[in-house]
Amino acid sequence: MFYIAIVGRPNVGKSTLFNKIVGGRPAIVDNTPGVTRDRHIAITERLDHRFGVMDTGGFEPAAEDELLAQTCEQTILAIEEADFIIFVVDGTVGINPLDEEVAKLLRKSNKPVILAVNKMENPRRHDEAFEFSKLGFGDVRPVSAEHSIGIESMLESALESAPKEEQTDDDADETRPIRIAVTGKPNAGKSSLVNRLTGGDRMMVSNIPGTTRDAIDTHLAHDDRRFTLIDTAGIRRKSKVTQKLEKYSVIMAMKAIERADVALLLIDGAEGISVQEAKIAGLIADAGCGVVIVVNKWDIVEKDEKTTLLYEEAIRRQLKFMAYAPIVFVSALTGQRVDKIWNAVEEVFVQYSKRIGTAKINSLVTDFTNRKQAPMYRGRRVKFYYTTQTRACPPTFVIMSNLPEGVNFSYRRYMVNQIRLQAGFEKTPIRILFKKPADRRTDQKRSKTRG
Incomplete structure (x- = not known):
């Protein structure tokens, strides 16, 4: 998928621009510098393209505050992962030293950049925007995110290099391997489940959250059906993601979901569903991916004849937008009912790849x-x-x-x-x-x- 990153120093209107592009108001917007603390990603469809947009916190490379330093790291990661950069500056105050720092970073990245000079709702001031060409970028655009001025033409230019998302023969081939992304927050049992499904210690397994550092593909066959398993690093609660390596794992997990036909959303049966699982479910839904909800560690849950039904009802209440997803209860540790996952994945994929006249x-x-x-x-x-x-x-x-x-x-x-x-x-x-x-x-x- 084609990704656009929106970067710039604090309080130049990045989140307002993000919201204008993706629709709605998914990012917090406030006049206080640094309000957007973490990288916000959304998938949207505009101008006949489906693409991702990354909103970043304000870039302050010399920040001593730990939270601001983390935000700076996230901006660097977003630049690394993006295909195109929209560099936002405040046209009402001229070039700021922090703008020059961001420009230096972007020039090193060798990524295509549009310099969006924001807050230029007055057309008589548009000529002033070209003062910012001193930052070293040829494509300078006077825009107003708040008033939607210049946004559409800027997006058209950004998406010129984006490949059209066309369905390949491979996507339509029902006999190809089914691509499965294994997702969930850390320590929900993703690696243990992959080891159980593959019949071996394919991955490092530990009780320390975040020990799976990369998205690792595993190819296998089950009952004459081919599968590709993508074990993703746990999508940790964002406020706890502090190391650069962990932030990169979050991005890798999102990309794994986009590659998949069916995502397994793991829930720790002993802890129950949380807000974090709901967020991961939202990422899966945004990607248009099939999904099977897998409640793991079911062997250690105290149960009676109503427990499974009540648990399923709780999941349905919290994931109302995903009512179509089948739910299976398993234990990766003991192997209890793990085989049911294969059947559920195949049933989802048959419908996911189905065409109707x-x-x-x-x-x-x-x-x-x-x-x-x-x-x-x-x-x-x-x-x-x-x-x-x-x-x-x-x-x-x-x-x-x-x-x-x-x-x-x-x-x-x-x-x-x-x-x-x-x-x-x-x-x-x-x-x-x-x-x-x-x-x-x-x-x-x-x-x-x-x-």
């Missing part, structure tokens, strides 16, 4: 949208003309509509659920995109023509 999906969509019509949008009826599946892995559908912007969240969820249930996608994530057909005029235009 255009005639069938159109018939289904027509049927359930006629049965329950979309709410009116600004006094106009929302219509759906036709539907097609544009890709598998994950199954992605494009629905042509006269008012794509008029399909509200509740009705989108209704459509997803109906496709999931009626077309056999109960155990996989699916994506639905709404577009306006280029060769159809809207009802409003037709009425004006008639008038």
Whole structure:
């Protein structure tokens, strides 16, 4: 995946720009310097590209404060991992010594850079932005993140070098090895599980969180089916990630999820699900990856006849957005029910890589949208003309509509659920995109023509 890193000194508007690019307000925005303490990553789709955006804390290389020093390290890591850099400066105050420090670091990286001179909402001041060309970058853009000025054209330029995400024949091949990412917070039992699945001590196993330092691929076969296991370093609670090596492991884990067809989300059965597992689940969902929730260490949990049901209900409550994911209860230590993971992964992958004919999906969509019509949008009826599946892995559908912007969240969820249930996608994530057909005029235009 193509990654863009947004870097700069504190309080120049990096998080505001991040939020404008990815939509919503996922990063904390405040006028206090240093508010964005850790690197925030989001995956978004714009301008016919799917790409990742990394928001970094303010870069202060001489910081003595431990937290600020860690933020500086994260910025360096983001630069190393990114394919393209947006360097943000404050156009209202001129070049700052910290800007020069950031520029020096970026020049050493040899990465493509756009210099975004922010807070330039007044067009009469745009010429002042070119003062910043002294920092040594040829592509200087006056922008205003707050007022969305210059953002779209800047993104277009940044994405010119991004490869289009196209499905390969390998992705569509149901007989290829199923790529599995093993994820979870440290000490949930990831390496022990891989050792159990592979039948050997493939990886270093320790009770110290974070002992798996890299993403290591293991190729194997089970019941004549080929698999590739990717054991990722534990995605540690961000506030506890202090060493550079550990920060790099977090990035590696995220990239492993993006490579996978199915992620195993490990939960420590003795501790229960936490906010951290919910965050990891969010990363998996953003990547469009299939998932099996694996509750490990089930052998040491005190149980009665209702324990499994109550535990599953608790997971479903906390991961409502992942209701499609099967749940298995295992013990990597004893091997109890570990074989069930293989069956669950195969079931998810069959649906994850499934395609449905255009005639069938159109018939289904027509049927359930006629049965329950979309709410009116600004006094106009929302219509759906036709539907097609544009890709598998994950199954992605494009629905042509006269008012794509008029399909509200509740009705989108209704459509997803109906496709999931009626077309056999109960155990996989699916994506639905709404577009306006280029060769159809809207009802409003037709009425004006008639008038």
